[in-house]
Amino acid sequence: xxxxxxxxxxxxxxxxxxxxxxxxxxxxxxxxxxxxxxxxxxxxxxxxxxxxxxxxxxxxxxxxxxxxxxxxxxxxxxxxxxxxxxxxxxxxxxxxxxxxxxxxxxxxxxxxxxxxxxxxxxxxxxxxxxxxxxxxxxxxxxxxxxxxxxxxxxxxxxxx
Ligand code: HEC
Ligand code: HEC
Numbered sequence: 001x002x003x004x005x006x007x008x009x010x011x012x013x014x015x016x017x018x019x020x021x022x023x024x025x026x027x028x029x030x031x032x033x034x035x036x037x038x039x040x041x042x043x044x045x046x047x048x049x050x051x052x053x054x055x056x057x058x059x060x061x062x063x064x065x066x067x068x069x070x071x072x073x074x075x076x077x078x079x080x081x082x083x084x085x086x087x088x089x090x091x092x093x094x095x096x097x098x099x100x101x102x103x104x105x106x107x108x109x110x111x112x113x114x115x116x117x118x119x120x121x122x123x124x125x126x127x128x129x130x131x132x133x134x135x136x137x138x139x140x141x142x143x144x145x146x147x148x149x150x151x152x153x154x155x156x157x158x159x160x
Pocket of ligand 2: 043065
């Protein structure tokens with residue numbers, strides 16, 4: 001028993017991580033994709049909480065040093081979409097309203113070294129597509145990652 005337990009735990013953790021990418025897909029929404037995907041990746045709604053999205057959507061004129069203000073109608077529609085598909089719990093919440101500063105993000109990306117984060121090809125943690133190259137096709141899975149300077153990501157289980 002003592003010998004199997006750790007590998008069972010590893011298997012469970014692998015499956016959990018494996019499932020994570022698939023859950024990123026939210027129902028398509030053209031308005032959100034266009035308005036929130038023009039300057040950066042349209043970040044999956046479930047990576048922040050409802051409260052975080054509400055706060056973010058009420059301060060679009062001062063958006064991380066940019067002005068991303070929308071008309072009232074579009075802002076409301078996008079806010080409804082984001083809050084409906086938001087994540088829950090402290091792990092998906094950050095006072096800075098940055099997905100990249102949530103406990104979930106930090107933990108999920110713990111294998112990226114400080115040096116890899118500042119690679120000129122990455123520039124910012126928010127530059128998801130530097131590593132997640134198939135996001136345009138809706139794919140966030142572990143099997144669609146290539147870290148600049150390291151190459152194709154094979155995951156924890158080395159199965160490809
Ligand atoms: C420097 C490269 C890099 C950047 C930038 C990056 N990621 Fe990742 N991401 C990874 C790696 C590598 C993994 C797999 C980690 C592991 O399995 O240990 C991962 C895992 C994930 C997963 C889980 C995938 C799965 O199937 O388990 C999601 C979701 C994710 N990242 C979202 C994001 C989002 C959203 C952003 C931008 C806000 C982002 N990542 C930025 C490298 C990166
Ligand atoms: C005019 C350009 C622009 C538009 C439009 C825009 N953003 Fe941003 N956004 C930025 C910039 C710049 C950052 C900071 C990026 C960085 O730190 O690398 C940012 C960062 C973010 C972050 C934090 C990323 C992190 O670090 O985890 C979130 C969340 C976000 N934006 C959501 C949205 C949403 C939702 C919309 C649509 C309502 C939107 N953005 C539209 C420019 C924009």
